[in-house]
Amino acid sequence: MYSESDLEAAVAAGAISPEAADALRNHVAGGRSAPAVDEEHFRLITGFNDIFVSIAAAILLFALGWIGSSFGMRIEGNGPSPLSGVFVAAAAWGLAEFFTKKRRMALPSILLLLAFVGGVGAAVGMALVLAIGPEATQNNDAIGGFIGSGAALTGALAAWFHWRRFRVPITIAAGAASVVLLIASLISAAVGDVPNKKDILLGFLLLLGIGVFLFAMWWDSSDPRRETRRSDVAFWLHLLAAPLIVHPVFSLLGLTDGNATTAEAIIVLLLYVALGVTALAIDRRALLVSALAYVLYALSSLFREYGAVELNVALTALVIGSALLLLSAFWHTARRGVVNTLPGTLQSKLPVLDRATTTGAPA
Known part of the structure; x- marks a missing residue:
């Protein structure tokens, strides 16, 4: 299976012409009886070798992390080491x-x-704990926020350098997550230990999630x-913005x-409908998936409230599963109905409903 990124690389390398790439896109779209733009392509694996290499790399990285913990200064004598x-x-x-x-393996x-990003952030975070002293970090939100913000800042910088070198699409999201963690850590340190601290942090996380969503829409x-x-x-x-919102x-x-x-x-169900309309407009299913657990719980509570105690879980799964499958089957039709009701200026910023044969420029 070949992704859009593979086609871009082939066109850039001169292996195929832009016209041939567009012809292939349109052929695949026609074979699926749906516009390719509605398929929300992204590449995760190209074959079992991706899984094989990932397992081997995970084992190697785990071993190196374990070995690194045995050298240098360790937190509280027998804890982890920045190495x-x-x-x-x-x-x-x-x-x-490599x-x-x-190899361009996804x-x-x-x-x-x-x-890489996690390793850099963890190394800096553990180094700061050693420099300040583990005892000073206990029950001290200000110091904890300082350490978290330091680790998050270096993680964001690491993501930036990685993007400059490798251009892996998820890198921008990793950097954005580091920035979110950085801001959240600073807010946590500034707020201190107040009774409604959790609600304050949740409010800021919501604002940050909206910011990430708008950033995603800029790329889209x-x-x-x-x-x-x-x-x-x-x-x-x-995918990052959805749970943050x-x-x-x-x-x-x-x-x-x-x-x-x-x-x-009932409010949760109405919000889920609003999220569904938003997901249709922007042609992204992440919002629906992220809110799924909440709406399942809400609908289960409704069934239980009205007497279906024994079957509440089954009825909830039946309703939600059927609704999502129906939406998937008629996604393009439903999306057309939503997008056509929006102002023209907003429609121009959304993914197109139908893609004609055009030449895609490399990213």
């Missing part, structure tokens, strides 16, 4: 030079990117036909306390 993160990050970068830069590239609007790497970048950003909203509504009322359950 653990250094070893993992260095190995991840070295492996990416499996990402040369799943190993994602794993190695996360290992630059490639409305979804023919370049920009669309892949936007996909991962939407959905979880704070439903948590602030009190749905996570285990005692959802009928009114709260």
Whole structure:
């Protein structure tokens, strides 16, 4: 299976002409009886070798992390060492030079990117704990926020350098996640230990999630036909933004306390419908998936409230599963109905409904 990124690379290398790439896209779209733009392509694996390499790389990185913890200064004498993160990050970068830069393997590239950014952030975080002293970090939100922000800042810088070298689409989302963690850590340190701290953090996370969503829409609007790497970048950003938006909203509504009322359950269902309309408009399913657990719980509570105690879970799964399958089957028709009701200026910033034969420019 070949992704849009593979077609871009083939056109850029001169292996096939832009016209041949467009002909292939249209042929695949016609064979599936749906516009290719609605398929939300992204490459995860190209074959079992991706899985094989990913498993081997994960084992190697785990071993290097373990070995690194045995050298240098360790937290509280027998805890982790900053060298653990250094070893993992260095190995991840070295492996990416071959499996990402040369072999262009999707799943190993994602794993190695996360290992590099996580290794750098962990190394800096553990180094700061050692420098300040583990005892000083206990029950001290200000110092904890400082350490978290330091680790997040270096993680964001690591993601930037990785993007400059390898251009893995998920890298932008990893950098955005580091920035979110950086801001959240600074807010946590600034707020201190106040009674409603959790709600304050949830409110800021919601704002940050909206910011990531708008950032994702910026990438999406630059490639409305979804023919370049920009669309892949936007996909991962939407996947990050969705839980950042959905979880704070439903948590602030009190749905996570285990005692959802009928009114709260109805509000959740209405919000899910609104999320569904938004997902149709932007042609991204991440919002629906991220909110799925909450709406399942809300609908189950409604069935239980009205007497279907024994079958509440089964009825919930039946309703939601059927609705999502029906939406998937008629996604393009439903999306056309939603998009056509929007103002023209907004439609121009959304992914196109139908893609004519055009030449996609490399990202």
